[in-house]
Amino acid sequence: MKRLPLLVMLLVANICLSQKFTTLFVEAESFKNKGGWVVDQQFMDVMGSSFLMAHGMGKTVEDASTTITFPKIGTYKVYVRTRNWSAQWSQVEAAGQFQVLINDQPLERVFGKDNPKWHWSEGGTVKIMAKETKISLKDLTGFNGRCDALIFTNDPNFKPIEDLQKLADFRNNYFGFDKNPKKVGPFDFVVVGGGMAGTCAAISAARNGVKVALIQNRPVLGGNNSSEVRVHLGGRINLEPYPQLGNLVNEIGPDEGGNAQPKEYYEDDKKLQAVLKEQNIALFLNYHANRVEIKEGNIEKVFATNIETGEKVVFEAPLFADCTGDGTIGYLAGAEYMTGRESKATYGEPTAPEVADNLTMGASVQWFSEKKNEPVPFPNIKWGLPWDEEKAEEITKGDWEWETGMGLDMKLDFEQIRDYGMLAVYSNWSYLKNNAKNKEKFANESLKWVAFVAGKRESLRLKGDYVLIEQDLTEHRVYPDGTAPTSWTIDLHYPDPENSKLFPGAAFKSIAKHVKIYPYPIPFRCLYSKNINNLMMAGRDISVSHVALGTVRLMRTGGMMGEVLGMAAAVCKKENTNPRGIYQNYFAELESLMQKGVGKTNIPQKQTYNLGGTLLNVNK
Amino acid sequence: MKLSLAFLILLGCFSFLWIPPKKEGFAFEIELKNGGSFEVFEVKNEMGGLEKYTANIQAPVCEEGVCYPISLIFNWNLIGEFMNYEMIDGEPLTKLDHVPFLPKDYEKLQLILTDKDLSFVKIPAEELVVKTPKDSVDGYSGATKETIKKEIIEGALYTCYTLWHIAHGAVVDSIEQHTLKKLDKVLIEQVAKLRKQSANYFLINHLTDKQFEENTGVVLTLIKEGKGYFSKNAIEKMPSSVFQKNQAFIIAHYPHFDYYTQLALLNKLNSVVLNEPLESLLIENLSSRNSALNQKITTLILKTTHQLILEKLVDQLIQKKIALTTTAYQQLESLSGSFRDKIKEIEKVN
Numbered sequence: 001m002k003r004l005p006l007l008v009m010l011l012v013a014n015i016c017l018s019q020k021f022t023t024l025f026v027e028a029e030s031f032k033n034k035g036g037w038v039v040d041q042q043f044m045d046v047m048g049s050s051f052l053m054a055h056g057m058g059k060t061v062e063d064a065s066t067t068i069t070f071p072k073i074g075t076y077k078v079y080v081r082t083r084n085w086s087a088q089w090s091q092v093e094a095a096g097q098f099q100v101l102i103n104d105q106p107l108e109r110v111f112g113k114d115n116p117k118w119h120w121s122e123g124g125t126v127k128i129m130a131k132e133t134k135i136s137l138k139d140l141t142g143f144n145g146r147c148d149a150l151i152f153t154n155d156p157n158f159k160p161i162e163d164l165q166k167l168a169d170f171r172n173n174y175f176g177f178d179k180n181p182k183k184v185g186p187f188d189f190v191v192v193g194g195g196m197a198g199t200c201a202a203i204s205a206a207r208n209g210v211k212v213a214l215i216q217n218r219p220v221l222g223g224n225n226s227s228e229v230r231v232h233l234g235g236r237i238n239l240e241p242y243p244q245l246g247n248l249v250n251e252i253g254p255d256e257g258g259n260a261q262p263k264e265y266y267e268d269d270k271k272l273q274a275v276l277k278e279q280n281i282a283l284f285l286n287y288h289a290n291r292v293e294i295k296e297g298n299i300e301k302v303f304a305t306n307i308e309t310g311e312k313v314v315f316e317a318p319l320f321a322d323c324t325g326d327g328t329i330g331y332l333a334g335a336e337y338m339t340g341r342e343s344k345a346t347y348g349e350p351t352a353p354e355v356a357d358n359l360t361m362g363a364s365v366q367w368f369s370e371k372k373n374e375p376v377p378f379p380n381i382k383w384g385l386p387w388d389e390e391k392a393e394e395i396t397k398g399d400w401e402w403e404t405g406m407g408l409d410m411k412l413d414f415e416q417i418r419d420y421g422m423l424a425v426y427s428n429w430s431y432l433k434n435n436a437k438n439k440e441k442f443a444n445e446s447l448k449w450v451a452f453v454a455g456k457r458e459s460l461r462l463k464g465d466y467v468l469i470e471q472d473l474t475e476h477r478v479y480p481d482g483t484a485p486t487s488w489t490i491d492l493h494y495p496d497p498e499n500s501k502l503f504p505g506a507a508f509k510s511i512a513k514h515v516k517i518y519p520y521p522i523p524f525r526c527l528y529s530k531n532i533n534n535l536m537m538a539g540r541d542i543s544v545s546h547v548a549l550g551t552v553r554l555m556r557t558g559g560m561m562g563e564v565l566g567m568a569a570a571v572c573k574k575e576n577t578n579p580r581g582i583y584q585n586y587f588a589e590l591e592s593l594m595q596k597g598v599g600k601t602n603i604p605q606k607q608t609y610n611l612g613g614t615l616l617n618v619n620k
Numbered sequence: 621m622k623l624s625l626a627f628l629i630l631l632g633c634f635s636f637l638w639i640p641p642k643k644e645g646f647a648f649e650i651e652l653k654n655g656g657s658f659e660v661f662e663v664k665n666e667m668g669g670l671e672k673y674t675a676n677i678q679a680p681v682c683e684e685g686v687c688y689p690i691s692l693i694f695n696w697n698l699i700g701e702f703m704n705y706e707m708i709d710g711e712p713l714t715k716l717d718h719v720p721f722l723p724k725d726y727e728k729l730q731l732i733l734t735d736k737d738l739s740f741v742k743i744p745a746e747e748l749v750v751k752t753p754k755d756s757v758d759g760y761s762g763a764t765k766e767t768i769k770k771e772i773i774e775g776a777l778y779t780c781y782t783l784w785h786i787a788h789g790a791v792v793d794s795i796e797q798h799t800l801k802k803l804d805k806v807l808i809e810q811v812a813k814l815r816k817q818s819a820n821y822f823l824i825n826h827l828t829d830k831q832f833e834e835n836t837g838v839v840l841t842l843i844k845e846g847k848g849y850f851s852k853n854a855i856e857k858m859p860s861s862v863f864q865k866n867q868a869f870i871i872a873h874y875p876h877f878d879y880y881t882q883l884a885l886l887n888k889l890n891s892v893v894l895n896e897p898l899e900s901l902l903i904e905n906l907s908s909r910n911s912a913l914n915q916k917i918t919t920l921i922l923k924t925t926h927q928l929i930l931e932k933l934v935d936q937l938i939q940k941k942i943a944l945t946t947t948a949y950q951q952l953e954s955l956s957g958s959f960r961d962k963i964k965e966i967e968k969v970n
Contacts, residue, residue: 241883481911521880584910617821
């Protein structure tokens with residue numbers, strides 16, 4: 001991907017902005033050397049930007065650094081956009097503290113200690129002695145200090161902008177990306193989201209002769225199944241009525257199962273190579289789609305921002321797929337959507353609550369430790385949750401049930417949700433290592449991995465021409481437009497009652513309730529938007545009730561939905577129609593593609609783990 | 621004193637389970653991995669028909685180094701699924717340190733032995749308990765430990781484990797084979813009477829074409845009541861000849877079948893000469909939404925020799941705005957009849 005060199009950008013912007021004074025805006029995520037800091041884009045639609053985070057799991061990470069060019073030497077005021085993330089739970093100390101170094105000399109102020117909200121923290125003044133100056137971020141705690149951006153200004157009247165919209169305008173104006181987004185294409189089909197659903201959608205379309213753009217807002221493909229989140233695939237493939245669906249899932253899915261396992265288990269590269277092999281796919285890793293243009297009920301353009309460089313790209317196509325999980329594209333396009341739990345009255349579902357509410361399933365922050373030959377220390381944190389013997393979980397691995405955020409907003413509150421998940425992990429671990437009765441048992445255990453990309457189960461569900469409900473699944477009400485079969489139980493998660501007693505209103509662990517079903521072909525009408533004519537969906541944001549989401553949300557099922565979307569894209573292209581047109585007039589063509597399948601059939605069946613309970617008559 | 625009282629109470633609780641099986645004949649012997657074995661017998665009903673299988677199980681079970689023999693009776697149904705266990709007089713079950721089973725333990729054992737989805741039974745025996753010094757960390761995640769704890773009877777882990785593996789071990793295949801060897805009309809009805817999806821599949825997976833023909837009534841009833849994909853699968857397994865003879869059944873039930881069963885049926889009808897009422901019914905069931913189903917119906921109807929049926933087809937295609945594939949369109953054009961004038965009104969798809 002072509003990046004505008006940071007230095008040129010800064011210079012040009014600087015000249016545009018002011019002749020007299022100099023104000024430099026430096027995005028932390030654009031630092032040339034990220035050191036041990038990670039780029040976190042998960043909340044950019046809410047707080048305005050991706051940022052750098054020192055995810056050291058208790059050990060300080062290597063400095064991040066970059067060189068910037070000041071047009072003039074002299075004295076500059078410094079502002080740093082950051083937050084004290086642990087302050088919403090504890091007033092004692094701050095979890096994520098860091099320093100800013102100018103040519104390796106720290107500014108006096110320590111950052112990440114003040115405001116619990118994202119804000120510009122004053123950094124005092126600094127004398128810039130050379131035009132080429134090295135700026136570094138030095139982690140002081142190893143506990144997720146975060147820096148969005150820095151400002152250097154010699155304008156005495158400059159006030160950093162706190163208002164999110166004005167700040168966004170300022171950034172856009174400063175860097176100029178919005179004025180001239182890079183046009184790419186042409187494409188027949190743009191797939192947003194590179195999890196299992198989106199990756200399969202892109203490959204399936206490409207193999208069916210469709211020119212595809214695949215946009216993913218992380219550096220790796222796989223989503224919840226990537227090594228960043230580490231949830232294994234679940235559900236069954238190669239089921240009736242379309243036994244060839246799932247061949248692609250088998251082809252690109254990891255050979256081994258297991259949640260919260262070492263990185264290699266998730267085979268990120270297998271998925272990437274499968275995409276790179278397809279001539280018909282243009283892959284856009286590290287791009288977050290965040291704006292759309294609509295005309296007469298059709299999406300015309302999708303805009304995406306590079307999560308490191310800020311560069312903007314515009315995609316035009318006759319057909320789009322929302323495989324974001326969060327329904328991001330549908331939401332931006334004004335697609336009808338559902339969220340929370342529907343009431344019993346809505347669809348007459350036996351499992352639905354009497355009164356609708358905002359309870360969603362949560363997001364998991366998984367973790368594990370490894371045993372060393374010698375004792376390994378871990379900071380005795382003061383900012384953690386209050387902990388004691390009763391609360392202590394004497395374990396070395398946190399699986400899917402380390403799940404939090406139920407009842408919160410999976411978009412607006414997601415930074416808080418993820419942070420609370422991490423806070424629980426650190427609080428428990430710090431207690432086990434330093435204060436527990438049995439702390440000797442954990443002396444040689446070293447916290448090896450804690451997810452910083454939280455694994456979401458549920459956010460928005462986009463409404464299609466049909467909404468799949470519980471009775472369709474339990475009574476096996478099959479429709480003629482069936483596609484990918486969902487096979488997992490209706491698996492709904494609730495806050496763990498035991499954990500809720502210990503942490504009232506703020507459980508970080510969950511329980512699952514299961515109802516077995518016969519494999520059920522998801523109607524095609526659940527895979528395209530009701531009111532956005534050229535938008536399809538695959539994955540957890542399809543048109544289902546909260547209860548029905550319990551089964552369709554499994555990643556093998558999402559992958560098969562992706563396979564179907566790719567085929568549907570091919571029919572749309574061939575017949576010059578839209579998804580509803582397929583349902584009405586060309587469904588036979590889609591049926592024949594689904595019968596044929598799209599994945600390789602000459603490779604061994606590896607998807608034999610985590611199949612889930614079923615009413616299917618399973619052959620021994 | 622207390623123990624013996626408990627024992628008496630237990631016997632009281634479970635004596636109702638003791639129904640001496642009408643063992644009619646030795647069926648086969650199962651050898652266990654640890655060197656033991658047990659004999660399986662047929663149990664017949666009053667009419668003399670095979671009803672189930674039974675065996676006296678005697679197995680040594682070791683809990684944390686202490687071993688003791690267990691004796692009870694196991695029953696399986698005709699397709700090798702574990703049904704229940706029965707106690708033998710004077711042979712109560714015990715847990716660790718000879719603590720006798722409580723009534724709730726006996727109930728739980730029944731639940732365990734009939735559950736195919738337990739996770740602890742999938743763990744190799746030697747890994748069931750992590751043999752680590754007490755001061756080291758358990759390698760399992762909290763979930764795994766908790767799941768196993770919920771599944772088993774505490775203090776009787778190996779009893780549950782051993783008995784489950786006997787109930788679901790080699791005996792299952794042997795029973796299937798034994799039933800298959802004896803599968804006649806009466807036994808087919810007996811299996812169908814189990815009213816279980818697994819039994820229904822057992823039948824359609826094993827019946828020969830001849831058996832399908834001889835037992836059409838039984839199988840068609842299963843199809844009528846089928847759940848999941850059973851009806852579709854059953855139809856796919858059956859020879860076309862059955863449908864040639866049973867077109868009235870199709871006429872009565874086709875509209876109530878799900879889409880995939882309908883598709884399977886239409887595929888079978890490819891080699892069947894359809895009668896006029898069935899042709900007529902299929903035309904009425906053309907959908908205004910284009911699908912593979914429509915294409916299959918059209919293909920079938922185009923083979924007809926009935927002029928009126930062709931007219932009806934053309935009318936329906938026009939009325940419901942159903943497009944024909946190019947092949948079907950050409951085929952229709954090649955036929956003669958009074959409908960020809962209307963063909964131009966029919967739409968085409970690729």
